[in-house]
Amino acid sequence: MTGVQPAAGATRPAGTTPPKVRRGGRSARIGAVAMVAVVAVLVYLPFMSSRGTQIDLVGLFSLVVLGTMWNLLAGYGGMISIGQQAFIGIGGYGLVYLATNLGLDPFLAVPVAAVVCGLVAWPTSYLAFRLTGGYFAIGTWVIAEVVRLLVTQVDAVGAGSGASLTAFSGLDPVFRIAYVYWMSLTIAVVVVLGVYLLMRSRTGLALTAIRDDPTAAASSGVAVDRAKRLVYVVAAAGCGLAGAMIVANTLRVQPGSIFSVDYSAMMIFIVVIGGIGTIEGPLVGAIVFYLLQDTLAELGNWYLVVVGVVAVVITLVAPKGLWGLTRGRVELFPVGYRVGPRG
Amino acid sequence: MNTVNAVVQGVLLGGLYALVAAGLSLVFGVMRIVNLAHGVLAVLAAYGSLLLGEHLGWNPFLSLLVVVPAMAALGYALQRALLDRALRGGELAPLLVTFGLAIVIQNLLLETFSADTQRLDVGAFGGASIELTDGLAIGWFPLLAAAAGVLVIAGLGQFLARTRTGRAMRATSDDQEAAQLMGIDNRRLYAVATAIALGTVAIAGVFLGSRSTFDPSAGATTLIFAFEAVVIGGLGSLWGTLLGGVVLGVAQGLGAAIDPAYGVLAGHLVFLAVLAVRPRGLLPSAVTA
Amino acid sequence: MSELTNEHSRSANATDERQRGGHVSSAPLLHVDDVDAGYGDVPALRGLTVTVAEGETLAVIGANGAGKSTLLKTIAGVLRPTRGEVRFDGRVVTALSAHQRVGSGISLCPEGRRLFPSLTVEENLQVGAYARRPGPWDLPAVYELFPLVAERRARPAANLSGGEQQAVAIGRSLMANPRLLLLDEVSLGLAPVIVRQLYAALPRITEQGTTVLVVEQDVHQAISVADRVQCLLEGRTVLEGAADRIDPAELAAAYFGVRR
Numbered sequence: 001m002t003g004v005q006p007a008a009g010a011t012r013p014a015g016t017t018p019p020k021v022r023r024g025g026r027s028a029r030i031g032a033v034a035m036v037a038v039v040a041v042l043v044y045l046p047f048m049s050s051r052g053t054q055i056d057l058v059g060l061f062s063l064v065v066l067g068t069m070w071n072l073l074a075g076y077g078g079m080i081s082i083g084q085q086a087f088i089g090i091g092g093y094g095l096v097y098l099a100t101n102l103g104l105d106p107f108l109a110v111p112v113a114a115v116v117c118g119l120v121a122w123p124t125s126y127l128a129f130r131l132t133g134g135y136f137a138i139g140t141w142v143i144a145e146v147v148r149l150l151v152t153q154v155d156a157v158g159a160g161s162g163a164s165l166t167a168f169s170g171l172d173p174v175f176r177i178a179y180v181y182w183m184s185l186t187i188a189v190v191v192v193l194g195v196y197l198l199m200r201s202r203t204g205l206a207l208t209a210i211r212d213d214p215t216a217a218a219s220s221g222v223a224v225d226r227a228k229r230l231v232y233v234v235a236a237a238g239c240g241l242a243g244a245m246i247v248a249n250t251l252r253v254q255p256g257s258i259f260s261v262d263y264s265a266m267m268i269f270i271v272v273i274g275g276i277g278t279i280e281g282p283l284v285g286a287i288v289f290y291l292l293q294d295t296l297a298e299l300g301n302w303y304l305v306v307v308g309v310v311a312v313v314i315t316l317v318a319p320k321g322l323w324g325l326t327r328g329r330v331e332l333f334p335v336g337y338r339v340g341p342r343g
Numbered sequence: 344m345n346t347v348n349a350v351v352q353g354v355l356l357g358g359l360y361a362l363v364a365a366g367l368s369l370v371f372g373v374m375r376i377v378n379l380a381h382g383v384l385a386v387l388a389a390y391g392s393l394l395l396g397e398h399l400g401w402n403p404f405l406s407l408l409v410v411v412p413a414m415a416a417l418g419y420a421l422q423r424a425l426l427d428r429a430l431r432g433g434e435l436a437p438l439l440v441t442f443g444l445a446i447v448i449q450n451l452l453l454e455t456f457s458a459d460t461q462r463l464d465v466g467a468f469g470g471a472s473i474e475l476t477d478g479l480a481i482g483w484f485p486l487l488a489a490a491a492g493v494l495v496i497a498g499l500g501q502f503l504a505r506t507r508t509g510r511a512m513r514a515t516s517d518d519q520e521a522a523q524l525m526g527i528d529n530r531r532l533y534a535v536a537t538a539i540a541l542g543t544v545a546i547a548g549v550f551l552g553s554r555s556t557f558d559p560s561a562g563a564t565t566l567i568f569a570f571e572a573v574v575i576g577g578l579g580s581l582w583g584t585l586l587g588g589v590v591l592g593v594a595q596g597l598g599a600a601i602d603p604a605y606g607v608l609a610g611h612l613v614f615l616a617v618l619a620v621r622p623r624g625l626l627p628s629a630v631t632a
Numbered sequence: 633m634s635e636l637t638n639e640h641s642r643s644a645n646a647t648d649e650r651q652r653g654g655h656v657s658s659a660p661l662l663h664v665d666d667v668d669a670g671y672g673d674v675p676a677l678r679g680l681t682v683t684v685a686e687g688e689t690l691a692v693i694g695a696n697g698a699g700k701s702t703l704l705k706t707i708a709g710v711l712r713p714t715r716g717e718v719r720f721d722g723r724v725v726t727a728l729s730a731h732q733r734v735g736s737g738i739s740l741c742p743e744g745r746r747l748f749p750s751l752t753v754e755e756n757l758q759v760g761a762y763a764r765r766p767g768p769w770d771l772p773a774v775y776e777l778f779p780l781v782a783e784r785r786a787r788p789a790a791n792l793s794g795g796e797q798q799a800v801a802i803g804r805s806l807m808a809n810p811r812l813l814l815l816d817e818v819s820l821g822l823a824p825v826i827v828r829q830l831y832a833a834l835p836r837i838t839e840q841g842t843t844v845l846v847v848e849q850d851v852h853q854a855i856s857v858a859d860r861v862q863c864l865l866e867g868r869t870v871l872e873g874a875a876d877r878i879d880p881a882e883l884a885a886a887y888f889g890v891r892r
């Protein structure tokens with residue numbers, strides 16, 4: 001068949017220069033400097049702030065990690081999961097088991113627990129990936145429930161009543177809290193930067209292709225499958241880190257709370273409110289959620305009602321979230337390419 | 344005897360799981376969205392029945408006369424006001440919106456009714472049973488609930504097979520654009536489908552709430568069990584869903600007979616096993632709806 | 633059904649009036665007026681105007697990608713034009729959705745048939761009548777038009793051969809009792825014998841007074857059934873004229889976009 005295709009370039013008036021394709025720009029450079037400054041201040045913080053503040057901020061860092069991981073799954077991988085609490089729980093329990101039961105150094109136990117999460121996620125993905133869309137979402141939830149119910153049967157980690165993290169008991173609380181704080185800050189920075197680098201890699205390109213055109217991407221099936229599986233495993237490990245952070249911060253793990261679907265709700269709200277499909281969105285969302293959580297704490301359950309309504313409204317009215325309101329004028333992490341006038 | 348009893352109870356419970364699942368499947372079949380608030384909406388219906396019982400002294404059966412149309416109306420409005428909009432927002436938006444909705448409704452119920460467990464009171468009827476042999480008795484109420492489940496599913500099947508609107512739903516499920524070319528107003532059809540789904544889930548919610556206790560967080564397991572019934576049975580087949588519900592109910596019953604803590608877990612494991620070895624379900628429909 | 637000859641001469645008259653270049657007494661049934669339409673940034677129709685008089689059969693031809701299907705989708709309301717208007721029976725229907733246009737008498741038999749595979753043949757036809765427009769076409773009439781379809785009525789539509797599916801698709805569109813029937817590439821992927829059989833049904837349709845717009849890549853088939861022919865290239869009209877007076881060489885040139 002001889003297709004008669006309109007020539008795309010033909011409409012450009014003669015004499016204009018072709019657009020310049022670039023990545024990042026001035027706002028990205030300013031942003032990078034600002035980010036480094038913020039991280040530097042955060043690193044210094046334990047020398048000038050109370051233990052309570054540090055404990056609070058570890059909570060914020062875990063939100064950043066959780067939001068970033070959920071965004072990696074949904075915003076870049078197109079996979080809506082409501083079962084990430086499986087890996088939050090395995091991370092938390094992993095830390096307790098490795099440190100308390102096996103005597104591993106707790107700061108080493110945290111990354112090891114994350115690796116365990118990744119190892120659990122890999123075979124699990126073969127089951128979960130048999131489902132798509134909303135059914136995938138509920139499938140991940142079932143898997144999380146199975147993990148919770150199994151853990152509840154394990155007496156070594158306190159069965160239904162949970163366990164305490166006692167491995168830090170030799171450490172002065174001042175140091176313990178500061179160390180946990182620095183560890184959490186490090187994890188948050190590494191996770192955000194890691195996703196940024198992942199999205200700039202070939203895998204990131206494949207993921208962007210999936211998001212922008214699932215049918216075209218499906219024709220290069222194998223690469224897409226591999227990219228999605230990688231994302232699923234990485235997100236599991238990241239959630240495991242967050243779970244370990246949470247337990248290192250509170251020193252206690254309990255199946256009913258660490259495997260709660262409320263974590264998924266939180267992650268979704270963080271990403272939706274901040275802006276799905278951008279690296280900055282979950283950061284903004286985590287900060288907003290953290291502030292809301294503090295202010296709305298007195299409201300009891302109303303706070304989830306309010307946050308839920310806000311998330312629904314944002315999805316319908318401003319699907320790019322708060323970060324989307326900048327309309328790409330500000331870009332801290334230039335992932336995509338931008339086509340602009342030369343200069 | 345214990346085992347036989349567990350199987351019988353499981354079969355009866357399966358009818359109700361399948362009823363919840365039927366609404367989930369209908370909405371998915373017609374507009375390709377999974378309503379993550381489906382389970383909590385069943386719980387909402389149970390609370391509606393509870394209110395009617397507390398304030399007007401209505402029996403749960405009588406309350407169906409109000410709860411079912413009210414939930415159907417809610418479904419119609421929900422579709423028109425929220426979900427239609429969400430459908431236009433791509434693949435993720437409906438999931439995000441229905442999940443947000445689930446969280447909102449669950450926490451509103453928690454605020455209004457507290458986390459205390461509740462149970463709908465069907466009166467003396469609730470305790471009556473038929474003694475088959477000693478040790479094996481079938482409660483009248485579970486039997487009636489299961490029969491209601493099967494009847495509603497059969498009715499839904501007839502509706503889809505025989506009526507003009509049912510045909511239009513199947514056509515839309517096959518090819519939405521072509522269906523519009525036949526004069527089918529897909530948005531009205533979506534609203535009707537959601538109304539039917541919520542009407543049926545209301546029936547399931549009231550029966551489930553009369554069979555056992557519930558609290559505001561019960562929507563989660565309700566949704567999960569319905570989903571498992573759908574997947575075990577095979578997507579897009581109503582009778583498959585019924586079979587899936589029964590298999591799930593029996594698995595839970597047998598698990599619980601070994602140890603009460605294993606009931607739900609056994610159901611999940613059967614689901615995962617089916618997903619692993621027969622991902623299209625036990626009774627896959629020839630053409631996926 | 634008995635006014636075969638009457639109808640035939642009436643449609644011939646309509647063509648004659650248009651050919652004389654004078655004003656047709658009433659407004660055309662369909663007037664696609666200076667329409668732009670496309671997909672995202674890709675334009676497919678560029679200022680296209682198409683008119684069809686009541687009772688007339690217009691064939692729109694053109695190479696693959698010329699914009700023929702886009703034109704039909706714009707008329708049927710599946711696609712909204714970015715500029716211009718669609719008028720049907722004197723009313724502007726541009727803002728009406730596809731299902732509303734079926735109600736007012738426009739029915740598109742889409743390219744590739746698009747039957748509902750999980751429905752039986754008869755159910756497909758019944759869905760075609762969803763809008764419940766009164767008129768000559770009902771199940772018995774369609775079965776009489778396509779006896780083979782009647783034999784297959786209880787089968788799932790997916791089990792039929794291509795030609796049978798196309799007959800069902802045409803029947804399904806007729807069930808809407810349209811005033812304007814839009815047929816998109818009836819011949820697609822079918823053997824010439826089958827195509828001839830299908831087109832043999834066309835006079836039986838037009839004799840009911842139905843106005844028809846056929847889109848074809850098969851130029852000869854199109855010309856043989858039409859009163860008038862309009863040839864598209866890259867979303868514009870490059871040639872139009874009465875079917876029986878059009879110069880084959882000129883048409884071939886227009887079809888392939890050869891400048892002369």
Ligand SMILES: Nc1ncnc2c1ncn2[C@@H]1O[C@H](COP(=O)(O)OP(=O)(O)O)[C@@H](O)[C@H]1O
Pocket residue numbers: 004005006671674675676694695696697698699700701702703
């Ligand atoms: N769904 C679509 N998305 C993007 N472009 C399309 C789509 N459908 C058609 N086109 C483009 O629009 C132009 C006209 O297509 P079409 O109307 O289908 O042509 P025809 O029916 O004459 O073969 C072509 O260039 C085609 O590539």
Ligand SMILES: [Mg+2]
Pocket residue numbers: 700701702743817
């Ligand atoms: Mg075409």
